[in-house]
Amino acid sequence: MPSAPGSTAGRSSSLRTAIAGAGMIGRVHLDAVRRSGAPVVGISASTPARAKEAAAALGVERAFDSSEAMVTSDDVDVVHICTPNDAHARLAVLALRAGKHVVCEKPLTTSADAAGTLAALAADSGRVAAVPFVYRYHPMAAEARARVLDGRAGDVRLLHGHYLQDWLSLPGDTNWRVDAVTGGPSRAFADIGSHWCDLVEWVTGHRIADLTAVTQTVPRHGADGPPPVRAAGPEAQRQAAGAGRPATEDAVQLLFRTDQGATGALTVSQISPGRKNRLWFEVDGARTSLAFDQENPESLFVGSRGENTTPLREPALLSPAAARLSTVPGGHPMGYLDCFAAFVRDVHAAIRGDGDGDGGRPAALPTFDDAARMVRLTETVLDSAAQRSWKEVS
Ligand SMILES: NC(=O)c1ccc[n+]([C@@H]2O[C@H](COP(=O)([O-])OP(=O)(O)OC[C@H]3O[C@@H](n4cnc5c(N)ncnc54)[C@H](O)[C@@H]3O)[C@@H](O)[C@H]2O)c1
Incomplete structure (x- = not known):
């Protein structure tokens, strides 16, 4: 306990x-x-x-x-x-x-x-x-969530965005993730699409209820033997042993509806040249739209029929949930490693029972239940693509 x-x-x-x-x-x-x-x-x-x-x-x-x-x-x-x-x-x-x-x-x-x-x-x-x-632990993603929860964004209508990488875009690129036995039956979606869906569900409180997906898998290596490998030693042997095993998807495009009536579209890809870790989402509410870019995480786009603004990460001006994560003053860029540090602080707060949420549980902490939901969502994506039909997320 x-x-x-x-x-x-x-x-x-x-x-x-x-x-x-x-x-x-x-x-x-x-x-x-x-x-x-x-x-x-x-x-x-x-x-x-x-x-x-x-x-x-x-x-x-x-x-x-x-x-x-x-x-x-x-x-x-x-x-x-x-x-x-x-x-x-x-x-x-x-x-x-x-x-x-x-x-x-x-x-x-x-x-x-x-x-x-x-x-x-x-x-x-x-x-x-x-x-x-x-990614839940980026202060400006937390700020987006606060603005949805307190009503400043208005009713959420559209969710859209992408998560794009390029490190598997060349025919010789490979890794243990490519092998369906070591990586699992889904690659791009399980690896990075799940991050996008977890983040956008967390920010909005909506749940993806049903979806239709298409996947794409590109030829990864030629007929001239096993794929080139990136690692040395046992890992290389394991990767080479994966040659010829079922390949996993390089890209997924998804349309979805949420449990609260919003609609959404997502592109996930590990074959988009030049895109290193481009996780970007937009939430279009009835009053404002909110867009967050993980590669430029120090600001948030807030769109409106009046003036658009891009508030910067300045702790004194942020909602409490975002200010809590903002451990250095504005103008001192924070990023991925800081998200991990904040996550581990919350793990320890959960162990002590003194987190910021109900019963001392940290409100933002992603649990095994959240992760199991993402595995179910991943299976639904693969089912939908295989059967070319809309599927409910059970
Ligand atoms: N949360 C995130 O943002 C994030 C980012 C990257 C990776 N990941 C996840 O982390 C995991 C590892 O990914 P990575 O990018 O570090 O891969 P990696 O290939 O860089 O590292 C994996 C390491 O595990 C070692 N290994 C293999 N079998 C092992 C075993 N039985 N016990 C101990 N070590 C073993 C390998 O030798 C290798 O060094 C994956 O599940 C991946 O999805 C999560």
Whole structure:
């Protein structure tokens, strides 16, 4: 159970944290945990040797030979699962059963059934179980949410936008995510479309109720052998072994309706040259429209029939929910790493039971339930595209 408010058991400095997976996002988690003041006491990787290398490079006390041993270790209170997708569910189940608080990367699992089972296990465990849909933690995204909730935007009519990347746009580009076994049956949507949908549902309070989707998969490698690989060592072997396995979608285009009568359109792509991490959304309300661009997160576009404005992130002028996330004065740019730090602060607040929401639960914290919903949405997208029809999101 979460520690009682005021108890020292949940202080960040006493939450011994371990990180499974030392790739790109494992290092981001490490940075965020250290910024919270919690000790990172262990790290694991795909092999014992790589765990040792990572521990030495990152200054982590202990390299574990296996993630399984680490997530069940008596010396660990909070586990962060930052491995490729196919290991998430297995490690999260082990960690919850061992009584750990768990932060698990998205997608929570590679099937909706497994996600539902895992979310139920997390609820029964009484432990904190969170998933870093961290774009919720951009102050100006929080400002957009505040302006929808307090009525300044008016009734929400349209939701639209895109999440575009280019790192898989060349035929030779590859990664474990391309392989349907390691990455799961969806790639672009599970990897980044889920972030957009989580963010826009969070900002508006609407839920995507039904949708129709088309997907596109481009030829990724020629007939001249296995795809070129980006990583070395065991990871490279694993990627090469993926050659010839079913490919996953590079792009998705989606039309949807929400439970509150708004309509929406979304383009998700990992093959859009020049677009690095272009998460952009617009919410068109009856009074104002609000647009947020993750690559330029220090302002918000507020459109109206009168004058359009672009308020800047200046804590004194923001709504309380946005000011809370604004840890440096305006003019000192904040970004992705700050979102992760704020997310981890909320994980620790949830453990202590002194978050800013009902019952001490942090209002913004994305849970396993939220992540399981995104896995269901992902399956609905793939079903709709395969069957060329509108589908309800169950
Ligand atoms: N929330 C976000 O914004 C965000 C951003 C990027 C990635 N992610 C998610 O994080 C996860 C990892 O992505 P990444 O970009 O860091 O990938 P990556 O390839 O950079 O790193 C994954 C690491 O996990 C290691 N690994 C493989 N099997 C392992 C195991 N059993 N135990 C421990 N380590 C193991 C690999 O060797 C590799 O170093 C994915 O699920 C991805 O969807 C989330």
